[in-house]
Every structure is written in C-alpha cells, then in structure tokens.
Amino acid sequence: MKKLTRLKNRCIARLAYSIPAFAEFLTASYTPQRSEDVPWTPIKKPLAESKIALVTTAGVHHAHQKPFDMQDSAGDSTYRMIDTETIEQDYLITHDYYDHRDAENDLNIIFPVTRLKEMAADGIVGSVAGHHVSFMGHIKGSHLESLIENDAPEVAARFVQDHVDAVLLTPG
16 A cells, blocks of 8 residues: 555656646645744854755655655655765655656756855855755654654754854755
C-alpha cells in the first residue's frame, strides 16, 4: 500500500509540473499553517560582512546520508547537514512531492550553493557557511510538532554556534 501511495504522490507531482492549471488548483487548495509566535530577527550587519547558510525543504542530501522517509504519510521532520565543499558533486534528492528532474541536473535550481559561493567571491556576501541544512518539506501531524519543538531549534543552535548571520530559505 505504501508503494501505491508513493507512486500516487509522484504522479501528482509530475502532473503539477506538466499542467500549470493543475498546479494552480493544488496551490489554491493548500492552507499553510500559521503562527503568531514566529520570531523575526532583523539582520544586524551588511550582507557584504555576513556569513550565509542555506536551508532547503527540497529533500537534498549527500549520497552517503540516510534518505528522507518517503513511506511515512506524515513526512519526515529530520534534517541533513550539507557540506558546502562536497554537495555539488555528491547529492541525491529524496522527495516525492515535486518533480525534481531538472534539479537533479542542476542542484542550484533548488539549492543555490554555487551561486552563493560566487556572491561571496564577488563581495556581495561576506562568506558562505561550511554547512547548510536540508529538510524534506512534506511534514504534518506529530512530525510537524517535532520539527517545531526539536529539529528547528537544533538547527538554529548549530547556526548560532557556527556564527551564521543569515539564512537563505529555498523550497522544493
């Protein structure tokens, strides 16, 4: 049954990619979870002096890392640490809820690490963090609670420890 559900999810993603009206229908029917308690922290220094990290919900991970759990209908709230220096040559995408064929050919479509390095080389941003974070992005139910209460605070603490000044969020 789980294989059938996974096949259904992949078919829906392909249809949404191929038929814009279907994608618009899916988008219109989605209701995001909202919270009034989301903290906003304004950037404290110029981008040209800031260390930047990427956080994605595109399901990117290194080939040697455990894939995200696509069998659980509530998703997977765990995250993968992504190494800046090796991800461009060593990545997989585990995510059934979007068509990632193009991203498999060019990681920068969903995880613009090469562009970020170029921006650092050009002085637009101060530096690129050594590690970034990837989530799977399809998270609901008790997994969403785990993400909010456990996983996201762990990631934030890691970025604080690594002196990251700002993150660029990219969807899948």
